[in-house]
Amino acid sequence: MSRTAVMEGSFAVAEAVKACRPEVIAAYPISPQTHIIEELSKYVADNELSSKYVRADSEFSAASIVYGSSGTGARSYTASSSQGLLLMTEVLYAMAGTRLPVVLTGVNRTVSAPITIQPDHQDTMALRDTGVIQIYVENIQEAYATHIQAFKLAEDHDILLPVMVCMDGWILTHTFEPVKIEEQELVDKFLPPFVPKYRLDPKNPLTYGSYGDDEVPEFRYMMHFAMEKAKTKIQLIAEEYKEIFGDYFGGLTEAYKCEDAEIILVAMGSVIGTIKETIDQLRSEGKKVGVLKVRTYRPFPAEEIFEIVKNAKIVAVIDKSISVGQGGQLATDIKAALINKKTPPLVYSCIAGMGGREVNINTVKYIINKSENSLITNQVPDIDYIEIKRQYLE
Amino acid sequence: MLTIGAVCEAGKSRLNKTGSWRDYYPEITAKCTGCGICELFCPDSSITIIDKKCIINYDYCKGCGICANECPKTAILMKEERK
Structure with missing residues (x-):
């Protein structure tokens, strides 16, 4: 037993x-x-x-x-x-x-x-x-x-x-x-x-x-x-x-409430739990949001990811790391997975949680809110440093 | 057909006679006592002591000069390789 x-x-x-x-x-x-x-x-x-x-x-x-x-x-x-x-x-x-x-x-x-x-x-x-x-x-x-x-x-x-x-x-x-x-x-x-x-x-x-x-x-x-x-x-x-x-945690990816989602968040690791919780809250408010967990990063499941996100309008990728001088690694790979497809969703690259900075429900809501705004303006920032403390930089 | 991980039978490095890389070669002089210090230090295992005599395998000696440097009797001279 x-x-x-x-x-x-x-x-x-x-x-x-x-x-x-x-x-x-x-x-x-x-x-x-x-x-x-x-x-x-x-x-x-x-x-x-x-x-x-x-x-x-x-x-x-x-x-x-x-x-x-x-x-x-x-x-x-x-x-x-x-x-x-x-x-x-x-x-x-x-x-x-x-x-x-x-x-x-x-x-x-x-x-x-x-x-x-x-x-x-x-x-x-x-x-x-x-x-x-x-x-x-x-x-x-x-x-x-x-x-x-x-x-x-x-x-x-x-x-x-x-x-x-x-x-x-x-x-x-x-x-x-x-x-x-x-x-x-x-x-x-x-x-x-x-x-x-x-x-x-x-x-x-x-x-x-x-x-x-x-x-x-x-x-x-x-x-x-x-x-x-x-x-x-x-x-x-x-x-x-x-x-x-009897337990299953997904193979390459796990899609959570992505079927009809207009906004899909993509991330890896423990932050997924927080995002799922936020998605549940926003779903009860009628928002069409979902989260895609990338479980296997290498090999990178580009085709599987495309199949899950292809009907979404925007994909917001959370990277808890940065390739200095380029941007978020996961976001870069997601963009590469979509680039040769017809009518791919927009990709919004968010850098968050570096050095252990907390990514909580409010952080996730902020990202979803900015994604909604991007859909209205049809413009996405190349890279967004979430909750960067400007006072440290001045 | 390549094997995965580049795994192959051992001892293949014997086929690669690295002595051709040499610019200087060691020469043993009469001062050699056959103490074997050079044999211990040679990074290419190109020295063997047989009957208190130092034998150098020039097929693999790259001419690094460590033997000459370590020899307590300065019995090994490094000479320029003329090809």
């Missing part, structure tokens, strides 16, 4: 990872990821989990350790945040390039400078081009389920790419919610042991990521093709999870 417990988000993630029976865990602590790896190290110390737990001397080392262990055919896990994730960057490229299915949690926290431990998506956005699959989760239960699904996805022989589950630091890792913890036997049924395609073995030595003189474009093509295949696989795995456990 599954059990439901009121649990901190980090501990729910640790429970999920434990149920997946990773053989190697390597990590270096950084806020707000710390509680996840603390709890996992406790499981190992208490013999509740028979993993090799390695406390690394840096995130670069932690990533390198799981890179190596995954190469030997061991199911491997790590987690980090912010500059810790950035320190892993080089290894993540290597992991994706050598097609090793490490699962990691990207606990979202902004990147220094200025130094702060507050959450936004700046850190994982910097890793979007690595070849690592990125799935952003909305709540703790989804974080739990997505970690279990992530191992199955990463280790699929058609995919074989690292998977990063992105969850907002503090908002999801350090808050408490009732969480359904699944029965170990069912998790084992859903997720059989990892069967590697290749395995590092002293008796049968192999070279990983060997020298590529003329083949680099083909290797990148193969990675991109695997990402494309992951779009179908992610949905199949989510369906399979639903069959076994």
Whole structure:
């Protein structure tokens, strides 16, 4: 039987990872990821989990350790945040390039400078081009389920790419919610042991990521093709999870009250909960509004997004990060998804919630209000910095 | 047909004779005692000590000069490669 417990988000993630029976865990602590790896190290110390737990001397080392262990055919896990994730960057490229299915949690926290431990998506956005699959989760239960699904996805022989589950630091890792913890036997049924395609073995030595003189474009093509295949696989795995456990959190996207919506908000992560609440309020006032949750950011589900938003008049995209000198990354990708379509909706790019600045119901209402005004004037600002404090700038 | 992750059988670097990259080559003089320090320091594993004698594998030695720098007896001289 599954059990439901009121649990901190980090501990729910640790429970999920434990149920997946990773053989190697390597990590270096950084806020707000710390509680996840603390709890996992406790499981190992208490013999509740028979993993090799390695406390690394840096995130670069932690990533390198799981890179190596995954190469030997061991199911491997790590987690980090912010500059810790950035320190892993080089290894993540290597992991994706050598097609090793490490699962990691990207606990979202902004990147220094200025130094702060507050959450936004700046850190994982910097890793979007690595070849690592990125799935952003909305709540703790989804974080739990997505970690279990992530191992199955990463280790699929058609995919074989690292998977990063992105969850907002503090908002999801350090808050408490009732969480359904699944029965170990069912998790084992859903997720059989990892069967590697290749395995590092002293008796049968192999070279990983060997020298590529003329083949680099083909290797990148193969990675991109695997990402494309992951779009179908992610949905199949989510369906399979639903069959076994009864819970479903969407595959690539989740559309909430979008069918007849004239204004559709698009966002990722925990802010979706706040937006849904606002949508419910505005719907009761008769406003035709909806929200599209982008769950899978890489691979980017451009076609699915177009199908959901094609009948809307305006799409307001909330980015909790910025590509400095360009704008919101999600908004840019949404625009790219619509650009070659006939009569696409307008796209309104909003930068909000950076450095942990609160995005509450009033913020969402403000964005919807501005979207309504844009429909009247038929003009959209290129980029809108929501609730920027002008007094700091004068 | 490429394998995913550029995985291939090990030992392929032996096929790439990097000695051709060399501008300077090490020459062992009579002062060599065969102590083996150069063997430990060589980053290309191009030195072996056999019967207290220092043997350099010029197929792979890139001529970095670390052996000459580390030799306590200054028994290794770096000479310009004439091609």
